[in-house]
Amino acid sequence: MSYFPYLAAGWILLAGLYGLVTSRNLVQAVGCLAVAQSSTYVLLLAIGYRGNGATAPVFSDLPTDAPVVDPVVQALVLTDIVVGATVTALLLSLVIQLRKRHGTVDPEDLTGLRG
């Protein structure tokens, strides 16, 4: 159990990358990128986790000396999820533009981009 969450994060990253490399559709590739991105969330939160009854870092109903999990990694992940969604949107709008100008969403047919 001690290293399993980190390895699971690594597995998710590799699965996302595999999908990205073998993708034949740019919309699907953006989805795979989202999968690869979620591996960083799993890794960061796994590192910040603290066992033995430590709770979320919110002190509105906790004594101020209660053990809590690491809030720093949570803050990093939290903003990235929302910012990541807008970046996904930017990529998808690029795909829509590509479809309009080059008539395909298959990366292998994008011959107009070569050279």
Next chain:
Amino acid sequence: MTNALTLIALLLTAVTATAAALTRDPVRQAAVLALLGLCLALLFTVLQAPDVALSQLGVGSAITPLLILLTVRRVRRQEHSEESSDRTE
């Protein structure tokens, strides 16, 4: 108990993520991504990160799949219109 729960959530997330990466059809992938969003939200709750889980729930299971579906609809509609214009030529 918590350990078992974390383990289940982690395995669920890893399996759904693999399925999402291997799904070729973007429409089906959007559905699997929504499921992945839910699994991640569950995992984050188990890992005592309710703030992150809330964020993931909104983005991962609603906004990202919706954006993908809308993009697919835009791309497919163009295909239909091109097919019909090919026939008239």
Next chain:
Amino acid sequence: MSRTTRLGLFLTAATILAAALITAATELPGFGGSRHPYGERAVAAGLARRTANIVTSVNFDQRAFDTLGEESILFGSVLGAGMLLRLARDERKRRAAAEPVLPTTRLFGATLLPVTLLVGGYLVAHGQLSPGGGFQGGVAVATALHLAYVAADYLVLKRVRPLAVLDVADAIAAGSYAALGLIGLAQGAGYLANTLPLGTFNQLSSSGLVAVINAAVGVEVASGVVVLLAHFLDQAVEIVPRGERQ
């Protein structure tokens, strides 16, 4: 590059990456350990600024400058997507038709819309106290508005969504985050320093600048996501190439 070459290249790279990841994972402190030096310092600093939700404190106080950068990425992405998806010269808009909706769906959407809107507002407002904050609450508010599309149709969604106002709100909120940082500078402390009155711990008015920045981010995320989805919905529903009859 042929598909087999590409796959071979990926498998080689993936093997190396996997080996590196496994080595790195075994060097990390074990899962669920009790040594969290950064976390403990962040908790102490957050409590000193009378912020009950330490995650919000880290985001909008301790690393407020970083969050300003991330918020600029968000703003830039919304702007970029808007530029890419604007009406091109060879396209025109058609009127979206009103669509029939099941009565149960209509009831479901009409009930859920105000509830979700309220939950979103609550999440933003209590960001410094309970789990939630500008980022999550903003997303909830933006999603809530789109229940109008589920409950009725695109025309109704367009009526509950003042796009021109939201466009401006997005820009103003993004700018006001940067401007709020000047308060600290004016009081001689430093850019984005939390120099406002801190209030009472665990009250709505606690945590000084954190609550204000949190609200600005809430407005920005909510309007940004609505604007973004509006552009995509326009593309999917309304915009057609010129000359196409429908």
